[in-house]
Amino acid sequence: MSDWEKCKQRFPDRISLNNEERDHLSILFEDHFAATENAQHFLFANLGDTVLWSAGSSHPWQYLDDNSTVTNEVLTARFLDKEYIDNLHPLKGTGQYQGKEVKFSPARYCWVYLNNQTVHLHGTSASETPKSPTDDDTARVEELLERTETTVALAIQKLQTISRPASPAV
Numbered sequence: 001m002s003d004w005e006k007c008k009q010r011f012p013d014r015i016s017l018n019n020e021e022r023d024h025l026s027i028l029f030e031d032h033f034a035a036t037e038n039a040q041h042f043l044f045a046n047l048g049d050t051v052l053w054s055a056g057s058s059h060p061w062q063y064l065d066d067n068s069t070v071t072n073e074v075l076t077a078r079f080l081d082k083e084y085i086d087n088l089h090p091l092k093g094t095g096q097y098q099g100k101e102v103k104f105s106p107a108r109y110c111w112v113y114l115n116n117q118t119v120h121l122h123g124t125s126a127s128e129t130p131k132s133p134t135d136d137d138t139a140r141v142e143e144l145l146e147r148t149e150t151t152v153a154l155a156i157q158k159l160q161t162i163s164r165p166a167s168p169a170v
Contacts, residue, residue, distance in 0.1 A: 004031065004046040007064060011035035017043065024057035027093040027106055028078050079104050081111065084121045097121065 001009075008014070014033040017025070021043055025032055029045040029052075036042070043054045044064070051064040061070040075090040076082050085095035085102065093104035097111065102119050105112045111119040 003049070003051045003064070007044055007051050008033070011037070011044070015041075020057045024054060024091065026061075026075055026091045027104065028075075080109065081121045085111065 011033070014035050017032065017034050021034060024043065025045060026047065029047055032043065032045040034041060034043050041056065043056065045052045045054075045061070052061045052070055053064050054061045061075070062068060063070060072090040076088060079085070079088070079093060082088055085097055088095040093106075095102055097119050101114050102111045103114065104110075105116075108118075111121065113119060
């Protein structure tokens with residue numbers, strides 16, 4: 001049985017997290033829960049094979065096995081190319097790249113802009129980074145929207161011309 005399963009077994013009466021507690025979770029945590037022991041509320045999280053706990057959002061994450069504090073280096077270790085990201089938030093996986101807001105996508109395992117386009121970091125080229133099908137789709141959708149807007153505007157003009165009665169013949 002894994003350490004995480006043992007932890008969940010130790011606290012069978014698990015509680016849902018409130019919004020403040022959810023904000024204290026890392027995007028890389030694989031599972032989490034809250035529990036109360038001796039009238040004290042605790043958060044528990046699973047990071048890989050490691051079980052972590054915290055006394056709440058104003059307290060640091062600690063290892064369950066020895067109560068030592070989890071460092072930001074550990075919390076950010078799975079973020080690829082984090083050295084290129086400014087103002088990296090170790091829990092939320094957000095920051096800036098060349099002045100633009102970015103976030104780490106655990107599902108795609110790469111940095112993305114807030115519009116979900118892949119960030120091509122220094123030293124990587126588009127040929128090295130798998131191109132998302134949405135990159136081409138976005139350009140096609142924009143072109144289609146422009147053409148549709150033009151078509152609709154022309155149709156409205158024609159309808160307005162047709163609906164105006166002709167002036168009486170003299």
